[in-house]
Amino acid sequence: MLDEYASLLSYRLKWAYLLGIILVLMVPVFFNFYVSFNEYGFGAANYKFTLDWYFVVFDDSQLKAAFGWTMFLAAITVVLSVPAGVLTAKLFKHSERKVLIVSLMLLPLFVPSDIFASALLVFFKNLNQGFELLSNMLGNDWFYGWFELGLMTAVIGLVIYTLPYVFIVTLITMGRFHDEQTEAARDCGATGWQAFWDIEFPQIRPGIFSAASFVVILTFNEYTRTSMLKGGFDTFTTVLVSEMLNTGMSEQSYAMGGIVSFVAILVIGTIIIGTLIRSERLEKVARAKNTPGM
Amino acid sequence: MSNNNTRTETVGFKGGRNIPASPTFISRILGENGLQKWIFYLPVAFMFLFFVIPTMLTVVWSFFERTMFWMKPGFTFFSYINFFTSSRFDNFLSSIFHSSISVFICLILGFPIAVFVRRNVPQVAQHRVILLFILPFMVSEIIRTFMLRPVLGRNGLVNSVLLQIGIISDPITVILFSPLGVIIGDVLSFMPFIVFAGFLAMEAVPKYVFEVCQDLGAGKWRTMIDIIIPLAAPGIFAGSVFIFVNALGVALIPSILGGPGAVNAGLIATQAIAALDFPLAMAISAIMMVTLFGLLYVGHRLFNLTRILEPTA
Numbered sequence: 001m002l003d004e005y006a007s008l009l010s011y012r013l014k015w016a017y018l019l020g021i022i023l024v025l026m027v028p029v030f031f032n033f034y035v036s037f038n039e040y041g042f043g044a045a046n047y048k049f050t051l052d053w054y055f056v057v058f059d060d061s062q063l064k065a066a067f068g069w070t071m072f073l074a075a076i077t078v079v080l081s082v083p084a085g086v087l088t089a090k091l092f093k094h095s096e097r098k099v100l101i102v103s104l105m106l107l108p109l110f111v112p113s114d115i116f117a118s119a120l121l122v123f124f125k126n127l128n129q130g131f132e133l134l135s136n137m138l139g140n141d142w143f144y145g146w147f148e149l150g151l152m153t154a155v156i157g158l159v160i161y162t163l164p165y166v167f168i169v170t171l172i173t174m175g176r177f178h179d180e181q182t183e184a185a186r187d188c189g190a191t192g193w194q195a196f197w198d199i200e201f202p203q204i205r206p207g208i209f210s211a212a213s214f215v216v217i218l219t220f221n222e223y224t225r226t227s228m229l230k231g232g233f234d235t236f237t238t239v240l241v242s243e244m245l246n247t248g249m250s251e252q253s254y255a256m257g258g259i260v261s262f263v264a265i266l267v268i269g270t271i272i273i274g275t276l277i278r279s280e281r282l283e284k285v286a287r288a289k290n291t292p293g294m
Numbered sequence: 295m296s297n298n299n300t301r302t303e304t305v306g307f308k309g310g311r312n313i314p315a316s317p318t319f320i321s322r323i324l325g326e327n328g329l330q331k332w333i334f335y336l337p338v339a340f341m342f343l344f345f346v347i348p349t350m351l352t353v354v355w356s357f358f359e360r361t362m363f364w365m366k367p368g369f370t371f372f373s374y375i376n377f378f379t380s381s382r383f384d385n386f387l388s389s390i391f392h393s394s395i396s397v398f399i400c401l402i403l404g405f406p407i408a409v410f411v412r413r414n415v416p417q418v419a420q421h422r423v424i425l426l427f428i429l430p431f432m433v434s435e436i437i438r439t440f441m442l443r444p445v446l447g448r449n450g451l452v453n454s455v456l457l458q459i460g461i462i463s464d465p466i467t468v469i470l471f472s473p474l475g476v477i478i479g480d481v482l483s484f485m486p487f488i489v490f491a492g493f494l495a496m497e498a499v500p501k502y503v504f505e506v507c508q509d510l511g512a513g514k515w516r517t518m519i520d521i522i523i524p525l526a527a528p529g530i531f532a533g534s535v536f537i538f539v540n541a542l543g544v545a546l547i548p549s550i551l552g553g554p555g556a557v558n559a560g561l562i563a564t565q566a567i568a569a570l571d572f573p574l575a576m577a578i579s580a581i582m583m584v585t586l587f588g589l590l591y592v593g594h595r596l597f598n599l600t601r602i603l604e605p606t607a
Contacts, residue, residue, distance in 0.1 A: 268429050
């Protein structure tokens with residue numbers, strides 16, 4: 001909306017500034033792709049396009065195992081975080097203690113990853129000691145190792161990290177849904193689950209799929225919480241960071257970085273394009289409804 | 295969650311009238327007002343158990359005594375004395391200074407974007423434009439931070455471009471492995487947040503406010519300082535606190551871009567854990583948590599932060 005007082009040049013300059021900022025934010029990512037496709041690596045005088053460094057990554061059995069663990073973690077986190085986020089968003093809509101719920105859900109976003117991962121690490125070690133003590137008192141080993149660092153502790157850390165994002169996205173999506181529809185379904189005899197699954201879910205499905213995609217990316221990208229809470233296995237980013245810190249930036253590191261960025265761009269790009277197409281379609285429907293004679 | 299206290303379940307249809315089902319003990323327990331209702335509280339209970347309790351316990355653990363490999367219950371200020379009387383505290387203060395600069399730069403660069411989108415972009419396209427900032431935000435922070443090394447380094451992209459254009463004759467070395475490198479890393483990592491928070495806050499500023507300001511002859515600066523910033527204060531504050539606390543607490547950026555000696559609170563905490571000094575790590579975590587919650591409390595009292603989630607369009 002170009003207001004009547006603003007000049008066209010100023011308006012265009014502001015757009016150029018906005019796009020320039022996005023470009024600057026993306027420069028490290030684009031440069032990573034550029035270097036990863038160079039056969040001679042970073043800083044070489046010559047440039048020759050190749051995909052060989054990516055093949056090297058995919059031939060590395062350790063990296064393939066780490067990739068598998070990462071996807072496994074992401075899948076478990078999606079299965080836990082998404083329903084939890086939807087439940088909390090529904091609780092929020094009907095609760096009178098909105099400030100309490102929103103504070104509980106959003107505060108993890110503000111706590112720095114290293115600080116919270118340290119606290120959770122010490123918490124798990126204490127829990128483990130407490131459970132071992134309980135086992136000893138009961139004279140059996142039922143409670144041994146419940147909170148040993150491993151898959152479960154890593155998943156707990158990741159669910160706490162991703163749940164706020166699912167909550168926000170679902171809440172925004174649910175904001176467009178009218179509760180009268182589920183109330184009408186309930187009055188017609190539908191159970192609470194039927195009203196949700198048959199009436200509400202189809203309308204909030206895009207938001208829930210977006211939230212699930214965010215969870216996959218956040219889990220895929222996450223390093224600090226995973227590395228502190230994972231125990232014995234490796235994920236893609238923990239291998240990447242240890243390689244970068246121990247051996248410096250090798251050509252293989254650039255290719256690994258390229259893969260991580262490509263996954264994120266692919267998923268987010270799909271969401272953005274999907275959102276644009278969907279909102280375009282909704283606008284067309286709205287315009288058609290408002291057109292006289294329709 | 296719907297209130298169905300008045301709803302009557304039926305088990306059959308006889309003689310043209312519904313036969314009400316008498317709720318059994320099992321159905322009362324498993325029904326919508328029984329266990330099903332409590333399912334909605336499970337995530338809240340989970341967050342309470344694994345977020346609130348560990349967060350609060352950091353304060354308790356910070357007073358424990360250090361042992362060889364762990365810690366034991368006690369009440370000592372040793373970790374705090376250790377922190378405040380060592381060079382760690384000087385590093386902490388300098389990281390507060392650098393984080394404040396990062397917040398200021400993010401505000402200067404990012405908030406005008408939120409204002410521009412709200413003021414000049416058509417209503418239907420506003421969310422789409424803001425969505426563009428999700429892309430850099432969602433690409434791994436590790437990649438974005440690590441890749442700043444070859445971008446900012448002596449033989450990196452920035453120096454190569456500037457040398458080729460002829461703006462500089464020698465490579466700039468102060469932009470990597472220095473406090474400036476850390477600030478650049480913070481700004482590039484966290485700036486999208488000020489755009490998101492600023493835009494959310496700007497949604498609460500009615501569009502006619504801009505027109506009224508223009509009609510009354512207020513200049514751009516006057517409108518920004520006297521009208522826009524006070525109205526968008528909750529978003530500006532929330533975004534600033536997020537950037538400040540993360541610049542202070544995310545260890546990755548100073549460890550990759552800061553060079554030797556560059557630390558922040560997060561790096562001190564992780565170094566303490568690596569040295570098996572858990573009470574010290576918890577003392578630093580406790581200081582960070584108290585700082586964060588104190589800032590959010592003050593911000594909420596001053597600006598009512600929940601306003602961010604209540605756009606008036």
